[in-house]
Amino acid sequence: MVNVNIENNEKESFEDIVKSISKILKRNLKIHISLEKLNRLTYKEEVISNKKISIPIKTTYFSFMLTGVGIERDLNNKDIEFLKILALLIKGYLEKEEAKILKDLTLSFISKRNINELFKEILEKLEKIIPYTSASIGLLEDDTLKYLSFRGYEKYKADKFMSSFNMRREDFYTLDTVLKTKKPLLIEDTKDYPFWVYIPETAWIRSFLMIPIIYEGEITGIISFDSDKAYTFSKEDIEKMSSFIPIFALSLENAKLYESLKRELEEKVIIEKRLKSSLYQVIKIASDLVEIKDPYTAGHQKKVARISVVIGREMGLPQEKVRYIAICALLHDIGKIAIPSEILNKPSALNPLERRLVNIHSEIGYNILKKINILGEVAPVIYQHHERWDGSGYPLGLKDDEILLEARIIAVVDVFEAMTSHRPYRPALPLESAIKEILDKKGILYDPLVVDAFIQALKNGKIRI
Numbered sequence: 019m020v021n022v023n024i025e026n027n028e029k030e031s032f033e034d035i036v037k038s039i040s041k042i043l044k045r046n047l048k049i050h051i052s053l054e055k056l057n058r059l060t061y062k063e064e065v066i067s068n069k070k071i072s073i074p075i076k077t078t079y080f081s082f083m084l085t086g087v088g089i090e091r092d093l094n095n096k097d098i099e100f101l102k103i104l105a106l107l108i109k110g111y112l113e114k115e116e117a118k119i120l121k122d123l124t125l126s127f128i129s130k131r132n133i134n135e136l137f138k139e140i141l142e143k144l145e146k147i148i149p150y151t152s153a154s155i156g157l158l159e160d161d162t163l164k165y166l167s168f169r170g171y172e173k174y175k176a177d178k179f180m181s182s183f184n185m186r187r188e189d190f191y192t193l194d195t196v197l198k199t200k201k202p203l204l205i206e207d208t209k210d211y212p213f214w215v216y217i218p219e220t221a222w223i224r225s226f227l228m229i230p231i232i233y234e235g236e237i238t239g240i241i242s243f244d245s246d247k248a249y250t251f252s253k254e255d256i257e258k259m260s261s262f263i264p265i266f267a268l269s270l271e272n273a274k275l276y277e278s279l280k281r282e283l284e285e286k287v288i289i290e291k292r293l294k295s296s297l298y299q300v301i302k303i304a305s306d307l308v309e310i311k312d313p314y315t316a317g318h319q320k321k322v323a324r325i326s327v328v329i330g331r332e333m334g335l336p337q338e339k340v341r342y343i344a345i346c347a348l349l350h351d352i353g354k355i356a357i358p359s360e361i362l363n364k365p366s367a368l369n370p371l372e373r374r375l376v377n378i379h380s381e382i383g384y385n386i387l388k389k390i391n392i393l394g395e396v397a398p399v400i401y402q403h404h405e406r407w408d409g410s411g412y413p414l415g416l417k418d419d420e421i422l423l424e425a426r427i428i429a430v431v432d433v434f435e436a437m438t439s440h441r442p443y444r445p446a447l448p449l450e451s452a453i454k455e456i457l458d459k460k461g462i463l464y465d466p467l468v469v470d471a472f473i474q475a476l477k478n479g480k481i482r483i
């Protein structure tokens with residue numbers, strides 16, 4: 019007995035398997051077996067005689083004819099029985115193959131987000147179901163079919179033509195018909211179709227199938243199949259495709275929506291980037307303005323910003339928060355713009371009245387920034403950067419965590435930077451003394467956690483004066 023095991027032979031195509039079975043049978047049973055792909059319904063009847071057996075094998079997407087012909091003798095009952103079993107095995111194999119294709123196609127529909135990738139993959143997989151020469155997917159916009167994806171045209175060097183081709187309804191009767199009827203159009207032989215429009219690049223097309231993709235009652239796209247042989251496509255192909263069209267339409271809509279969302283998002287990112295870069299320019303100009311007015315503190319705000327960022331990171335704050343602290347620090351003394359230069363540049367210590375005048379710079383800074391939309395959130399931090407942990411600061415005398423964290427960080431760095439910098443009325447304090455001063459006031463003037471992070475960062479060499 020001949021052992022036929024199609025299921026386990028995954029590597030070979032079933033046509034190859036049938037060929038090898040045929041060889042064995044030819045030797046043993048003296049009959050010839052063939053398997054042909056069928057595209058036309060008319061040839062699908064079972065024929066059994068003692069000279070020839072034809073058994074149609076049909077699944078949802080495949081149609082084949084298994085034929086056995088007696089070579090050196092007539093066919094007997096055993097041959098018929100054997101071929102019927104073989105037909106069943108092939109059918110089982112095809113159904114398995116079909117399930118695989120369906121799974122693959124469904125996965126493509128679900129997983130591919132990029133509209134072009136999705137269509138490319140779908141066209142590739144559809145070739146197994148509908149044997150086309152070339153195929154295309156077009157999106158319908160203003161009665162014009164714009165091709166998003168196509169495949170197979172390179173065989174007739176028509177791929178370049180396709181990449182720039184748009185099919186207008188008024189020029190093509192085929193498209194007009196599909197749009198009018200909202201139904202697929204099958205042209206079994208273009209030579210018999212009186213309205214076929216001949217274009218040199220596609221003159222080789224002999225049969226043609228156009229299927230509309232309908233979403234919520236409207237045609238959104240069209241999938242077309244071309245063949246260089248007449249009678250390639252049949253009504254069965256339309257049936258095969260019918261189960262895919264709704265999911266096709268839905269994924270086309272999803273992909274379109276996703277693409278437009280992506281475009282919107284990209285535009286938003288570009289705008290944000292521009293905004294951010296112009297915001298930084300504004301901050302830099304504002305920061306520089308103070309230093310022009312108070313040249314003795316040149317670079318003070320930038321140094322405070324640099325060290326505050328290190329402390330923010332040391333405290334494990336999120337990146338966005340750290341950036342925000344940098345902006346606040348860069349602008350913390352912006353209110354000094356309104357203080358007379360003579361006071362700011364006074365080479366000796368300030369008297370109490372002058373001190374009070376200088377001290378209102380945090381309030382002035384707040385009032386300047388709160389009016390600017392994009393810097394509005396920075397304003398409260400500027401307002402509080404002279405508040406102290408024990409409530410001894412100004413302008414409100416806020417205590418511990420009533421003070422914003424950003425302001426508590428800037429407070430420490432502001433004092434440290436001022437102490438370690440030279441002033442016209444006093445020399446810079448040695449680093450050790452400045453550190454001692456901060457440590458002495460830990461939990462009194464300064465947030466202990468901020469001071470700890472500051473000391474840790476200093477120890478790790480992350481802060482350079």
Ligand SMILES: [Fe+2]
Pocket residue numbers: 350351379403404432
């Ligand atoms: Fe200040």
